[in-house]
Amino acid sequence: MSSRILNWFKFASPATFYPLAGTIGRAAAAVAVVLLAVGLYMSFFVAPTDYKQGEGYRIIFVHVPAAWMSMFIYVVMAFWAATGLVFRTRLSFMMARALAPTGALMTFIALWTGAFWGKPMWGAWWVWDARLTSELILFFLYVGYIALQGAIPDVRRGDRAGAILLLVGVVNIPIIYFSVKWWNTLHQGASVSITKGSSMAAVMLETMLIMTFAFWAYAIAVAMARVRLIILERERDTRWVSELPEVAG
């Protein structure tokens, strides 16, 4: 048992993780490119026209994956924040930091595409509906976290303060998820549910899932690239960084 724990902590060392993050990032980027190509092709050429919303419904193929990722990335960040606070592993905080801009980006895409879908279908770019409002709060949580990290020059204090913000903000995630059930919202209910299965045509669901995995792979690829930057920044005075082939030249 103790040897297994030791093995895990080995990867918590930035020097060990740096090359591994490079490999994971490159693999994820390749997967993302392939899945995006397939997913986009299916979004426009395979998935049929919707009987109610015509071609307008195709926005779902970016809207839902982005919205899922916006929540998922936040949960992953909160996980790293908790891990960092409990085990005092520096890399955990770096992972949380590395994911934040991508989480904010996914939230922005979810809100933006939501507005572009709401306008033709509901007649409004924005409504103060529970789902939309809680997603907007999620965006502010990401922005607040990034701003907080930028405002605290001391890395350790910044990491801890950020981690606490992330853990407090995690209550918003179930609120977003269940908002369509708990309140009467203009936003439609879940099209895919664990308990009830899917209410969509099979090919539409497949396209949406492929796009979701594509966004997932994309998020892993960019987060790995960003965590490598953070590692270099924080470890710049160490010997292993100066001996890296890309730095030593």
Next chain:
Amino acid sequence: MDSVKAFFHMGGYALYVWGSFGVTALLMVAEPVALARQRKAMIRRLRRLIRLESEYSS
């Protein structure tokens, strides 16, 4: 030609469909490009630091 036109017309939803996919694509291209640039700048900075150090110690 007409089918291409019809494709971009998106059954009258062109603004909404392309406005969604377009902005998403733009952001998901911009982020990796920005990261690649930041990495280049970071490596340049690290090389300069190492050079300065070696000059200082010699």
